[in-house]
Amino acid sequence: MQTCFFALSGVLPHDESIHQIKKAIEKTYSKKGRKIIDQNFRAVDMTLENLFEVHIPLHTSASISKERKIPSFAPEFVRNVTQMMIAGNGDEIPVSALPIDGEYPSGTTQWEKRNISDRIAVWESDLCIQCGNCSFVCPHSVIRSKFYHKDYLDDAPPSFKSVYINARGFPETKYTLQVYLEDCTGCNLCYEVCPATDPLDRLRKAIHLDEKESRLEGERKNIQYFELLPHNDRPTVNYSTVHGVQFLQPLFEFSGACAGCGETPYIKVLTQLFGDRLLVANATGCSSIYGGNLPTTPWTKNAAGKGPAWSNSLFEDNAEFGLGMRLTADKQVSMAHQLLKKLEPHLGESIVQNLIESSQEKESEIAEQRHRVSQLKAILQRMDSGDAKHLLSIADQLVKRSVWLIGGDGWAYDIGSGGLDHALASGRNINVLVLDTEVYSNTGGQMSKATPTAATAKFAAAGKRVGKKDLAMQAISYGNVYVAQVAMGANPQQTLLAMREAEAYNGPSLILAYSHCIAHGIDMEKGLDQQNKAVMSGYWPLIRYNPVLRKNNKNPFVLDSPKPVIPFKSYAYNELRYKVLTQTQPDDAERLIQLAQEIVDLRWKTYVEMAGYGPNSFQPVL
């Protein structure tokens, strides 16, 4: 645009203006290497070569409109307020239309069809092996799966795709993988992770990108039909497998995160696993932005109108904020128990006892407790006492709450680390999920204590010289904290296991999740591949430390990843954050990459020793 401006406006002599633009490019990108500079030069030159006059017609003739009206069955608030904001007319909303208490409805991204990609994921049902990987890693929850009785297909649109489910003993059950194409960003992670290749055409896989336009109308109908199919019942799903969990409804969808985001898949899986029992304290950072920016929020609710309770807090106090959620929930449960006992003569001994004492470990048990709570609420509504009203107001808390503290490394390793340490030390049943991009992603790439040796970042332009903080080891030192380090691109099964173990552990839990990021300077399509290389190089060992094992006289420390098979630089030098130094300061780069390798080796050695393996043996657990 700048090139065009100077070429057309004539405010500077032509040659002089182009010279100045190129000088500025050289200065700005000198640290990114010659290739980037040359690409920019070429962009300038091609701009000049392709500059031509566009005649603007006096009247518009196109009939296609990308703007879709929000359908009439959307909630009133969405139709009256959210829609205006999406259309960029927020200033015209009268103050009287806005919520007086700042409360906004959740689940509103579904009404904001962003259509940002011309190419979208397409399912080839004939190739699919139903592994669930594509859906598991999809950053925007646009790939959904359901199984259902084949009779449901009687009314399906003709283009609705389905296959028989890959499971013995269910000959009448069909399976559909539905892509929400208007929300698809075309990031291609699904294709990269898909293991089902056409033997006749190695590039064709069970899911791949293809053009969108011609599919729009048909798929809209398919999605509408897919939504009418019942959600698979939570207790019927196999929680221990990636494909099993993908039958659960995600309660986090269509966020505004980057295409190919490495963070959001972790959050999505959390909402599938723990659904409407989630209480989330979200630290400031990318996840607070894509998690709760106006006009829409990706956090949503299930068919019963229940969803996670989510709130954002500051970098510096999010752990305490989440701990407060836990303390509050615990207090409300104990108040509810007291009231139940007090009202026992009116409620009956059996329901009170069941409500207080029933196990809520399995999903089926939680469903039963939910049912009991509904019964209780129905009774309480017919009662008139103050105690009954009080109990009614907190009865939902009798269903086990799952408290999660979520944030990035800027929060957990740096600004909020004191509070996180405090919350972990409390011994309370909180779960912490750190979306570790190893840099302050949202504010533009500043170094954090999670930034590794030899990587560049703002405030570490010459490569970080000290090591990445080993937050896992710090938490392990408490002895009673469940700790896991995961990378879904390397082992989604281990990610799943860690999340379930963390939640099941009745004490503090910490999961460090490797999250690839545009700030790494990578081809985002290869994000999961980089996760795998991080693990294969030994840089990011997959671990689980479960204090429960100690009670059974087992070693609580489990190393889930195999012995390193590639050097650190084979992983690192696919990323511009490392690579750039080889161009700007080759000697330093060489020295730092060696130091980084030494740190990787030392850490691996420490972990192997903790796992109790001999120096040459290895005993993978998963």
Added chain:
Amino acid sequence: MQTCFFALSGVLPHDESIHQIKKAIEKTYSKKGRKIIDQNFRAVDMTLENLFEVHIPLHTSASISKERKIPSFAPEFVRNVTQMMIAGNGDEIPVSALPIDGEYPSGTTQWEKRNISDRIAVWESDLCIQCGNCSFVCPHSVIRSKFYHKDYLDDAPPSFKSVYINARGFPETKYTLQVYLEDCTGCNLCYEVCPATDPLDRLRKAIHLDEKESRLEGERKNIQYFELLPHNDRPTVNYSTVHGVQFLQPLFEFSGACAGCGETPYIKVLTQLFGDRLLVANATGCSSIYGGNLPTTPWTKNAAGKGPAWSNSLFEDNAEFGLGMRLTADKQVSMAHQLLKKLEPHLGESIVQNLIESSQEKESEIAEQRHRVSQLKAILQRMDSGDAKHLLSIADQLVKRSVWLIGGDGWAYDIGSGGLDHALASGRNINVLVLDTEVYSNTGGQMSKATPTAATAKFAAAGKRVGKKDLAMQAISYGNVYVAQVAMGANPQQTLLAMREAEAYNGPSLILAYSHCIAHGIDMEKGLDQQNKAVMSGYWPLIRYNPVLRKNNKNPFVLDSPKPVIPFKSYAYNELRYKVLTQTQPDDAERLIQLAQEIVDLRWKTYVEMAGYGPNSFQPVL
């Protein structure tokens, strides 16, 4: 007093008033156990039994005054301002007499003779083996030692004590241990730690408490004479031994800390070791109060007028504050080097090269650098350029600085832990000394993350249920942080070694120092004994983790304390903080002490594994 008041005033019926007082006692002290309540009851009863009228004479007849005038050779500010404050007449000081920039002179506790104890430490020179232990542990630096040529004794007062020094090859060298009796608090730690017992009288030791009054005049003269003896030259002293280091002048003396304080001896030794090169950032807490309260400060300076630079900062930012001291010192050194090179034509190549390149590892080398800096300053003073003036203003920084961040566990484990973590992660050459009393001592005994399982504290009145944070392990996880855990009551030699290694290490260092405290509910005379029991039970393992060892292919983790020989409760139940629970909640107490023992066992096992010893072997290093 309350008993007297009610007995005399008659505002309540006699029996009723005594009943109410006892009821209040019972309520207040019920958690401290029956014994304390009964002691209070007895105090009330004895008050009544001993209540008698005192006839006040019309005229005073006593000739003794405890108030000593500050001598005329004291600095002007001390005579005009400090003295007024000490006398309680601060309100009468004119504003014009106060420093306009808030700067107060250091080394002023020496003028405030508090005379708080009737019984003071007395040296029995015939029994003394010159081990230095008494002086090492003295919390108020009132026990000093010097060696000197015997000719110095020619002018000594007749009561001045001396013996020949215990060292081969110095037949003409005498040794004196001088007690500053007006500053002695009578805490008795010196007696407890003294190994030199009279074989004919097991209770008589080389140092012991005795009455003060009759010794006052004579000892004042002795002290005056002792001060005239030259301080032992820093390079001539053996830094590796307790008695050697006690020949060094402490630059922290006569503080207002509790009698028998477990913190101050550590600070004193620091000032002896690193003297006037110290920069101290002191977190809020006991150490900031006794370290810098008006009207006097215990931080002092040597004969050359140089002393530690000390400043107090907040709980929440002291680590960053101290890191800033380091960065500033480093920056000033690099500025000084630049200026030296610029001025080389005027200064001469040799002095510039020596100032920049000379080693400053040994004390003798530091003395040489100091001498070179003096020469430089003399030359610069004769020069007129701006560069010369600038260099003159920072030339003192060319002498290696020793930056220490000091504070309690409330700072390091809790409120300042995020900042401490950040400072340690910086990789910079800072040294951290944590005076770990395991509780917020200064603010009245609130629980911190350093408070151990089973101990009571404010906010943990029913005994702490979670474990003490293992700050040592957290710091070790960085890999490049020197970490030590010390307890001078168990092994002063190891304390000394850790301090010297920490300072010598060119990177971040952390020393966790067990500090017994009145908040533990102990007989303070037995403070050092409790330190020893903490180590003997395996509760407080003595460790040193030195990253330098790894470079030499050695295990950086060294376990300095022997296999536990007593159960945890043999240590814990000498302290009211643990014991009280056995009276108030015996069942919980039993459960918690078992849990605490399990945590001790687990931690010991982890440390033994890290040290690389087999499960049954033990290889002490010291």
